[in-house]
Amino acid sequence: MAKDIKPYPADRKGKAVTLGTIEEMKEMACQVRRDVVRMLAMAASGHTGGSLGMADVFTALYFRVMRHDPHDFRKTADRDMLFLSNGHIVPVWYSVLARSGYFRLEELCSLRQINSYLQGHPASEAGLPGIHIASGSLGQGLSAAVGAALGKRIDECSGEIFCLIGDGECQEGQIWEAAISAAHYGLGNLVAIVDYNNQQIDGEVSNVMNVEPFADKWRSFGWKVQQCDGNDIGDIVTVVEKIRAEKDRTRPSVILAVTVMGKGVPFFEGTMPDNTNWHGKPPSLEQCEQALEILGETSFGDF
Numbered sequence: 001m002a003k004d005i006k007p008y009p010a011d012r013k014g015k016a017v018t019l020g021t022i023e024e025m026k027e028m029a030c031q032v033r034r035d036v037v038r039m040l041a042m043a044a045s046g047h048t049g050g051s052l053g054m055a056d057v058f059t060a061l062y063f064r065v066m067r068h069d070p071h072d073f074r075k076t077a078d079r080d081m082l083f084l085s086n087g088h089i090v091p092v093w094y095s096v097l098a099r100s101g102y103f104r105l106e107e108l109c110s111l112r113q114i115n116s117y118l119q120g121h122p123a124s125e126a127g128l129p130g131i132h133i134a135s136g137s138l139g140q141g142l143s144a145a146v147g148a149a150l151g152k153r154i155d156e157c158s159g160e161i162f163c164l165i166g167d168g169e170c171q172e173g174q175i176w177e178a179a180i181s182a183a184h185y186g187l188g189n190l191v192a193i194v195d196y197n198n199q200q201i202d203g204e205v206s207n208v209m210n211v212e213p214f215a216d217k218w219r220s221f222g223w224k225v226q227q228c229d230g231n232d233i234g235d236i237v238t239v240v241e242k243i244r245a246e247k248d249r250t251r252p253s254v255i256l257a258v259t260v261m262g263k264g265v266p267f268f269e270g271t272m273p274d275n276t277n278w279h280g281k282p283p284s285l286e287q288c289e290q291a292l293e294i295l296g297e298t299s300f301g302d303f
Helices: 022-043 049-053 055-065 087-099 105-110 141-154 173-184 214-220 233-245 285-295
Strands: 081-084 161-166 190-196 224-229 253-258
Touching: 022 049, 022 055, 022 087, 022 105, 022 233, 022 285, 049 055, 049 087, 055 087, 055 233, 081 087, 081 141, 087 105, 141 161, 141 173, 141 190, 214 224, 214 253, 224 233, 233 253
Parallel strands: 081 161, 161 190, 190 253, 224 253
Antiparallel strands: none
16 A cells, blocks of 8 residues: 555544435435546546446445444444445445545545555455455355354344345355355344346346346345345435344345446446446546536535
């Protein structure tokens, strides 16, 4: 990590930023998309489609749902924790971490640069506040989340474990091994959120290796299943709060969040094979300017 990086804003203290209304969160999600597009264009590298598609989910989690403290994210035993298994969409995570107070906004411009702790996939060894493990080798993140959820129960700590995974990633056998373990140990404090967009780098999930009937598979492994519009912040918040309101939870929960890859910028949106490039392709500087104009200015400001 570069020696001059200062993880925490000097002018922000206390708990994480919480947004009171759905409209405020929608505006923040728009700003997060602006961040993502600008970061990727500056880096000339990275994954555009999934990062934009999951902006609403990350905004809902960090600005309304999760109990977290940017200044004490490792030491607070009863905090919520997030694991990003499909680590290639990390630009959207970097944006919400910065905007909720984990590190300075101006660091976002260092994505994928030498000596930056904003690597192309999450890297815990870089010392970035808010990230617990390195990820990006698909299929592994849910196993780590299962371990964290079990650890919280052993330590008699409250708090949820959230794990974000891709639907294409669920072609990996390790996902289902972890799913079995979570159900076996009755980890009611574990919530997996699947980016359910039917897209992966080689084409549509249903064509590469069909995972359907997807919801039935999770139920057969002992999980409670919810589905929501992953691009509707109100729907996301409602579903998560419904899960959290349940008493005596003894089964893990999975939310199938139906999203549109590239959501928010029409020329990034679309299904494969017609618009396949945006899975792992950054925008050009010209495309960046076009996208920023579409997304419009927000009151949260640029980095």
